[in-house]
Amino acid sequence: MADAGLRGRGGGWFPVARKWQAVRAEAADPYRASRLPPVVVANGAESEPGSVKDQHLMRHRPADVLAGLALAARAVGATEAIVFLKGSFEREAAALEAARRQAPLDGLSLTIRRGENSYVAGEETAILEVLEGRRAWPRPKPPLPYASGLEGRPTLVQNVETLARVPAAVAEPERYKAAETTLVTVWGHVRRPGVHEVTLGTPLRGIVDDCAGGATDGLGWLFPAGPSAAPLRGADADTPLDPDALRAAGSALGTASLLVVGASACPLSLAASLAAFFEREACGQCPPCTMGTANLSRILQAVEAGTARAADLGHLAEAAGFMSDHGYCAHSRTAAASVTGLLRRCSEDVQAHLGGRGCPRPAAPVDPFAPGSPERAAIELPA
Numbered sequence: 559m560a561d562a563g564l565r566g567r568g569g570g571w572f573p574v575a576r577k578w579q580a581v582r583a584e585a586a587d588p589y590r591a592s593r594l595p596p597v598v599v600a601n602g603a604e605s606e607p608g609s610v611k612d613q614h615l616m617r618h619r620p621a622d623v624l625a626g627l628a629l630a631a632r633a634v635g636a637t638e639a640i641v642f643l644k645g646s647f648e649r650e651a652a653a654l655e656a657a658r659r660q661a662p663l664d665g666l667s668l669t670i671r672r673g674e675n676s677y678v679a680g681e682e683t684a685i686l687e688v689l690e691g692r693r694a695w696p697r698p699k700p701p702l703p704y705a706s707g708l709e710g711r712p713t714l715v716q717n718v719e720t721l722a723r724v725p726a727a728v729a730e731p732e733r734y735k736a737a738e739t740t741l742v743t744v745w746g747h748v749r750r751p752g753v754h755e756v757t758l759g760t761p762l763r764g765i766v767d768d769c770a771g772g773a774t775d776g777l778g779w780l781f782p783a784g785p786s787a788a789p790l791r792g793a794d795a796d797t798p799l800d801p802d803a804l805r806a807a808g809s810a811l812g813t814a815s816l817l818v819v820g821a822s823a824c825p826l827s828l829a830a831s832l833a834a835f836f837e838r839e840a841c842g843q844c845p846p847c848t849m850g851t852a853n854l855s856r857i858l859q860a861v862e863a864g865t866a867r868a869a870d871l872g873h874l875a876e877a878a879g880f881m882s883d884h885g886y887c888a889h890s891r892t893a894a895a896s897v898t899g900l901l902r903r904c905s906e907d908v909q910a911h912l913g914g915r916g917c918p919r920p921a922a923p924v925d926p927f928a929p930g931s932p933e934r935a936a937i938e939l940p941a
């Protein structure tokens with residue numbers, strides 16, 4: 559796995575081999591507090607707005623997920639595994655159950671569980687909380703799951719797409735590394751929203767044009783990680799779809815939920831949509847996140863409506879700065895980074911909205927991150 563260089567597809571792109579080594583080492587530690595054996599949790603609780611690649615994978619290639627899960631369990635010395643799904647993923651559960659009946663799991667004890675539907679419920683420690691019978695609230699860290707996860711056991715939590723890639727990566731590591739692909743959900747203002755397998759390094763523009771039939775209103779904005787990172791302007795569409803290149807460009811790849819927004823959209827309506835999403839999905843545990851996301855949302859609604867003053871932007875920057883260092887999970891700092899990153903890229907639009915002038919653009923506001931938005935409805939898979 560280290561030779562293949564596989565990195566996790568749950569959003570963080572963390573090297574899989576290092577994660578496996580950490581769980582394995584913890585399980586072998588004679589001085590660890592818990593004597594319970596390690597366990598593997600496959601994270602199929604896909605909740606990033608717009609992303610349906612894990613759902614697609616579980617419906618159409620469930621055997622690959624289970625084959626990777628069996629290999630991962632063997633690597634870390636686990637004899638028990640759980641596939642954890644979003645509450646609404648009945649079809650995915652049925653597909654995995656059908657595949658399980660035919661899969662050679664080498665004595666691995668496998669359970670398939672469904673949880674809640676909220677965004678934060680897909681966070682790895684929130685999943686562990688649900689599996690232990692509590693509400694889906696992320697845990698403070700440390701400890702991380704590899705050291706003390708489910709019931710205090712060394713726990714490997716791995717995204718289902720990552721697991722589905724394991725058999726090919728293990729079988730021929732050099733070949734896998736030389737032509738690595740990833741699943742991308744392309745959605746928003748494109749002719750053909752959908753899930754595509756794309757070679758890492760492909761320019762974003764090529765994915766929009768060749769996979770999704772092109773943009774319907776020009777390339778205004780590209781959100782390669784959905785709401786979970788600052789977007790790129792359409793002028794930067796030649797940036798490669800690659801986690802390191804996107805980070806260097808001030809964005810991220812995350813779960814490759816690539817939202818395309820047309821050139822006529824007001825970026826302040828996008829910023830308000832982003833902030834409202836983070837406010838809506840904050841779980842309520844940490845005051846800096848709960849209050850901070852509410853503040854960002856309130857200020858951005860005022861900016862969009864043209865009722866904000868320049869001083870409000872100072873308050874927004876102050877709130878975002880505080881949010882960057884607080885919170886049990888990444889929600890708070892991700893909200894701050896996404897929203898401020900977008901605002902930095904559209905400072906002229908921000909100024910045009912201040913002082914009671916309102917939006918100078920003729921196009922209607924867009925709210926792609928809202929549940930049931932036309933952009934989300936167009937990519938959602940039938941139940």
Ligand code: SF4
Pocket residue numbers: 678695696839840841842843844845847848884885886887888889890
């Ligand atoms: S940072 Fe936000 S979403 Fe995460 S645990 Fe705290 S309140 Fe919940």
